[in-house]
Amino acid sequence: MSYRVELQASGEFINAMGSHPRGRVIFTGDGWVAFNLEGSDRKPANTEEDRASLMKTLVAYVGRYRIEGNQWVTSVETAWAPEWVGTEQRRNVTITGDIAEVVTPWRKMPNWAKNQMSRSIIKFTRA
Template sequence: MNTSPSSSAHDANAVLGTWNLVAFEVEAQATGERRPAFPSPSRGRLIVLPEGIMMALITLAPGPLPKTAADQAAAFNTMIAYSGRYRIEGDQFMTDVDLAWHAGWVGSLQLRTYRFVGERLELISAWAPNPAQPEQMGRGILLWERES
């Protein structure tokens, strides 16, 4: 993914609209290595409203329907969904989460650095323990393309 910014990240109005996920990578802090966040292609939509509300949904591309409780539990680990009131300060996109697929996110503050790469929006999470490998620090790098 080309990450050289081509326009100011500080135009908050430019973030408004509906965005489709182009790429979702996880970067390892120790090595700088980037890899896809999910083992197969993912899909996502980000909606940012002028009223100060946002919603993000990311999931794997459609696959077989879960048939067992174990299948349903596994499906839970192949998505991210949250919503809340957001604010922008400088290059920081901050969301006070009020709804989420994971109860641990409700009431949290989700911080993302944002910038534009051409016409695309890049969101970068803060360094945190990697959920798949908690002993390693990582961050998510998401690239979005405007839908509307």
């Protein structure tokens, strides 16, 4: 798995999830998707500040999904970020062999690059 975040204004890539993020996306035959991504080198929290900081290296949501052309669209029912609940999340997907490259639209993420437009480029390997 790889995860890169591109800032729209500068074209710069930031290492939002570290060098070795881990995660899964699971699609069920009856139309559900569960997405979980966490940054590398996360450590258990010792303080409330540590616990709050861990939220910067987590993306997780669950919902019903549908496919539209080369996009996977999720109607989010639960999420690590409450502002995502009740939204639709669109992802462009390109599959080459066992690799799926997933690209988000430009958006403002609650975790990083405050008030800047960014997009994520994620590569998953089929399990």
